[in-house]
Amino acid sequence: xxxxxxxxxxxxxxxxxxxxxxxxxxxxxxxxxxxxxxxxxxxxxxxxxxxxxxxxxxxxxxxxxxxxxxxxxxxxxxxxxxxxxxxxxxxxxxxxxxxxxxxxxxxxxxxxxxxxxxxxxxxxxxxxxxxxxxxxxxxxxxxxxxxxxxxxxxxxxxxxxxxxxxxxxxxxxxxxxxxxxxxxxxxxxxxxxxxxxxxxxxxxxxxxxxxxxxxxxxxxxxxxxxxxxxxxxxxxxxxxxxxxxxxxxxxxxxxxxxxxxxxxxxxxxxxxxxxxxxxxxxxxxxxxxxxxxxxxxxxxxxxxxxxxxxxxxxxxxxx
Amino acid sequence: xxxxxxxxxxxxxxxxxxxxxxxxxxxxxxxxxxxxxxxxxxxxxxxxxxxxxxxxxxxxxxxxxxxxxxxxxxxxxxxxxxxxxxxxxxxxxxxxxxxxxxxxxxxxxxxxxxxxxxxxxxxxxxxxxxxxxxxxxxxxxxxxxxxxxxxxxxxxxxxxxxxxxxxxxxxxxxxxxxxxxxxxxxxxxxxxxxxxxxxxxxxxxxxxxxxxxxxxxxxxxxxxxxxxxxxxxxxxxxxxxxxxxxxxxxxxxxxxxxxxxxxxxxxxxxxxxxxxxxxxxxxxxxxx
Numbered sequence: 001x002x003x004x005x006x007x008x009x010x011x012x013x014x015x016x017x018x019x020x021x022x023x024x025x026x027x028x029x030x031x032x033x034x035x036x037x038x039x040x041x042x043x044x045x046x047x048x049x050x051x052x053x054x055x056x057x058x059x060x061x062x063x064x065x066x067x068x069x070x071x072x073x074x075x076x077x078x079x080x081x082x083x084x085x086x087x088x089x090x091x092x093x094x095x096x097x098x099x100x101x102x103x104x105x106x107x108x109x110x111x112x113x114x115x116x117x118x119x120x121x122x123x124x125x126x127x128x129x130x131x132x133x134x135x136x137x138x139x140x141x142x143x144x145x146x147x148x149x150x151x152x153x154x155x156x157x158x159x160x161x162x163x164x165x166x167x168x169x170x171x172x173x174x175x176x177x178x179x180x181x182x183x184x185x186x187x188x189x190x191x192x193x194x195x196x197x198x199x200x201x202x203x204x205x206x207x208x209x210x211x212x213x214x215x216x217x218x219x220x221x222x223x224x225x226x227x228x229x230x231x232x233x234x235x236x237x238x239x240x241x242x243x244x245x246x247x248x249x250x251x252x253x254x255x256x257x258x259x260x261x262x263x264x265x266x267x268x269x270x271x272x273x274x275x276x277x278x279x280x281x282x283x284x285x286x287x288x289x290x291x292x293x294x295x296x297x298x299x300x301x302x303x304x305x306x307x308x309x310x311x312x313x314x315x316x317x318x319x
Numbered sequence: 320x321x322x323x324x325x326x327x328x329x330x331x332x333x334x335x336x337x338x339x340x341x342x343x344x345x346x347x348x349x350x351x352x353x354x355x356x357x358x359x360x361x362x363x364x365x366x367x368x369x370x371x372x373x374x375x376x377x378x379x380x381x382x383x384x385x386x387x388x389x390x391x392x393x394x395x396x397x398x399x400x401x402x403x404x405x406x407x408x409x410x411x412x413x414x415x416x417x418x419x420x421x422x423x424x425x426x427x428x429x430x431x432x433x434x435x436x437x438x439x440x441x442x443x444x445x446x447x448x449x450x451x452x453x454x455x456x457x458x459x460x461x462x463x464x465x466x467x468x469x470x471x472x473x474x475x476x477x478x479x480x481x482x483x484x485x486x487x488x489x490x491x492x493x494x495x496x497x498x499x500x501x502x503x504x505x506x507x508x509x510x511x512x513x514x515x516x517x518x519x520x521x522x523x524x525x526x527x528x529x530x531x532x533x534x535x536x537x538x539x540x541x542x543x544x545x546x547x548x549x550x551x552x553x554x555x556x557x558x559x560x561x562x563x564x565x566x567x568x569x570x571x572x573x574x575x576x577x578x579x580x581x582x583x584x585x586x587x588x589x590x591x592x593x594x595x596x597x598x599x600x601x602x603x604x605x606x607x
Contacts, residue, residue, distance in 0.1 A: 205464035
């Protein structure tokens with residue numbers, strides 16, 4: 001038999017292909033870095049410009065300030081007041097409170113729906129509810145915000161008698177609606193990708209379907225579920241339009257979830273358009289943006305870390 | 320007069336269908352191993368048909384499986400031996416669109432008439448082809464079956480885990496790392512862990528679906544030794560592709576071909592002087 005003549009593989013084609021793929025991966029990194037660099041650059045005057053430092057130093061943003069002589073020192077965000085006040089604390093507390101309610105609302109519902117869809121729903125039912133929940137992710141946040149502003153707020157106030165119509169709970173629930181599909185999708189994928197062999201093993205030991213879900217599938221899918229929760233939290237922190245419309249936008253420090261709140265993202269969205277370019281207020285808003293960026297970055301990083309730990313714990317393998 | 324007779328016949332047929340095959344032993348008797356050593360019959364399968372959707376996978380399979388013996392199922396790929404094995408603990412129930420007729424009697428009780436499937440599966444355990452330990456610790460793997468079946472006494476669980484691991488000859492290898500994740504064990508150890516996990520709930524029958532097919536020769540021989548040891552306490556049904564393995568470990572063998580049980584009997588008879596031509600061809604490696 002004749003020896004087969006193989007064509008030598010093109011070196012440069014491989015080279016170009018590899019470099020092109022590497023470049024597209026790199027461009028995302030570069031874009032993220034440039035965004036960060038730009039946002040941070042605009043906030044630098046806070047640390048360098050003496051006039052701006054006078055008005056809004058880091059000290060003033062963090063610690064209690066005595067804004068008027070003789071009055072009690074406090075944290076306050078009133079950048080347009082005669083005496084501009086730039087305490088970030090109320091905005092932080094508002095952001096965290098809204099995200100907390102959103103997560104309390106979305107995690108049980110999202111994970112619960114995922115368990116049902118992945119474990120108990122008939123195939124027909126699954127094909128029905130999965131797209132519908134995922135469709136929720138496609139609803140523009142302005143629509144959710146509008147819904148919360150008009151319908152949900154009225155309903156909640158009538159039902160529970162809240163003093164403030166637009167409050168943390170109202171904003172949190174609306175925010176939760178945006179978070180549910182994220183948690184659901186990731187958690188459901190994690191559960192359906194648990195190998196059938198594990199379910200079979202548990203069933204063959206006499207476990208019923210409920211026990212299989214709770215003791216085998218759920219623990220094995222926990223890393224994925226945790227990833228969904230972290231992603232959802234990132235969305236809850238960063239989501240803007242819903243909180244802007246539904247939270248009342250009052251920058252107050254309060255432990256009560258029936259008070260209005262103002263979040264970091266809503267503050268940036270509401271104020272950046274009207275701010276004097278290059279002013280202290282302008283820099284502070286960019287500083288807020290920088291912080292938001294750093295937070296979400298670390299949340300994702302932390303999520304990744306937890307994920308790795310859980311994977312080792314539950315699956316005994318290194319990531 | 321002729322009319323009446325027809326009616327009578329129909330009634331008889333209905334009667335026959337209703338009758339449980341314990342009384343109607345004609346078919347099982349035929350294939351009973353001719354060697355009579357007084358072994359008790361543990362499982363009686365009669366006229367089993369099985370369907371995946373529209374395609375029939377088993378045709379009128381009837382078999383007797385004796386207690387405290389090793390029963391091997393051999394045959395080429397796709398012949399229905401694994402499907403048959405999975406009918407014995409109703410694992411096929413988990414596959415949507417499957418259908419079954421005929422009876423599987425475990426100690427005279429039709430397992431398909433038992434309401435609680437999990438009760439059947441605690442009596443008929445299973446070891447799968449690919450080792451499938453849970454992503455949990457070694458201890459938790461073995462204890463799982465006890466826990467899901469409502470045993471809460473920690474001392475009892477610990478004792479049973481130790482006993483079972485000893486029974487599976489795994490104890491010496493893992494006693495110092497019971498809390499390690501099971502995935503850190505070698506492939507052969509994982510499979511023996513899965514056997515231990517199945518044994519921990521003290522089933523009466525253990526089904527093994529090619530338990531050694533993915534293992535190296537040393538791990539395989541360990542599992543074969545284990546099987547020989549286990550038949551003192553359990554009835555074992557094993558599917559295997561490896562005919563030497565069937566010859567080594569089993570007391571009785573059934574040969575399946577295209578969903579039909581061709582021949583069953585004592586292993587040495589099947590392997591030395593089978594009744595059917597097809598069995599002989601398969602054993603001697605002429606096909607399959």
